[in-house]
Amino acid sequence: MPSQLTVFGWHNVESTWCFPVTGSGVSGLERQLRQLRRYANVVPLEQALDALREGRPLPPRAVALCWDDGYHDNLRLAVPVLEKLGLPGTFFLVPGLLSRESRAWWEVAGWAFARSSRDRVEWRGMRLFTRGQAGRLCYGKASDVLRVMSADAREEALADLLDRLAPEGHPGDEDLFLDWNDAHELIRRGFSVGSHTMRHVTLAQESPEAQLADLRLSRERLEGELDVPIRTVAYPFGQSDAVSEATREATLAAGYAHGLTTEFGWNTGTTPAAHGRRVMLDPHIGFVATLAGRVAGRLRTDRDR
Ligand SMILES: [Zn+2]
Structure with a gap:
């Protein structure tokens, strides 16, 4: 064999x-x-x-x-x-x-959902919930969209998503x-x-x-x-x-x-x-x-x- x-x-x-x-x-x-x-x-x-x-x-x-x-x-x-x-x-x-020249966008986006000051946001034609199980699912939907973008397009789309989610605090992603x-x-x-x-x-x-x-x-x-x-x-x-x-x-x-x-x-x-x-x-x-x-x-x- x-x-x-x-x-x-x-x-x-x-x-x-x-x-x-x-x-x-x-x-x-x-x-x-x-x-x-x-x-x-x-x-x-x-x-x-x-x-x-x-x-x-x-x-x-x-x-x-x-x-x-x-x-x-x-x-x-x-x-x-x-x-x-x-x-x-x-x-x-x-x-x-x-x-530390780049950031792990998937972690930053995960933090932004978990610490969002909004219950839901509109982003790229999607309604995204931020709390509980629905929040996890919507985070998955958003990362599926971000994942298949070029690095430059993603940077822009992520900044827009973060603006809308308006998270509180800092993700501490560097320490990860x-x-x-x-x-x-x-x-x-x-x-x-x-x-x-x-x-x-x-x-x-x-x-x-x-x-x-x-x-x-x-x-x-x-x-x-x-x-x-x-x-x-x-x-x-x-x-x-x-x-x-x-x-x-x-x-x-x-x-x-x-x-x-x-x-x-x-x-x-x-x-x-x-x-x-x-x-x-x-x-x-x-x-x-x-x-x-x-x-x-x-x-x-x-x-x-
Ligand atoms: Zn990887």
Whole structure:
């Protein structure tokens, strides 16, 4: 049987404005990682992708672990668990967030809904409620719209949304993310790093030239600052509207060996190098529930950002 690699991906460990975690995220994560260590063979992501590509065998039930976005609790909470269990992990980082030059719009928008001074607002022809369950649903509707915009268009639409929601206070979003010192610490502690683009852009919504420029710059910036080769990119919001043929071409042209989507599935030797598949998980939702939900197409793909 040809080798297969399942890549499991996470984001934040504990609750954020955008993505609440019920219960203890870190105990959920530890439970998941212990199960993987027991039932699968956890291998380093990049070496395993290289092996698949070159036709070298992988151990049976090979899995690799990664985290997107560079949430600070990845270092604070996930890394100690990985170290305790002796497991390798890869962190896909956004230089703009590490240097505080960009903001995580999904968190800012999540905060603006949670702290809105209005009960409901009109925005781009939609009526958006802000309180309770309806507020969460409307936040989801707004982020679906923002997600499929180019970075420039999104900036304008988000500013308009924030004006209307008129939230009180400050989101504290900077504290949610790693900085460059933290990224160095990941490397020092033996973990791997990849690119998640310069500003967490929805690549396919940008021109082919802009995609290439971003992919190249994010690789060079991470390599320059961290002094490690950057050979893998995880595409932000990596579903079909975020990854196009131009994205895959730009990935290889920008010098990456591997590109990973959030398309559900596993990888074999024939999986395209710039279109790897992953299984995105929440720390507080068990494997069985996640996999069953994904297969049935019932679980929303909020976590695919
Ligand atoms: Zn992301």
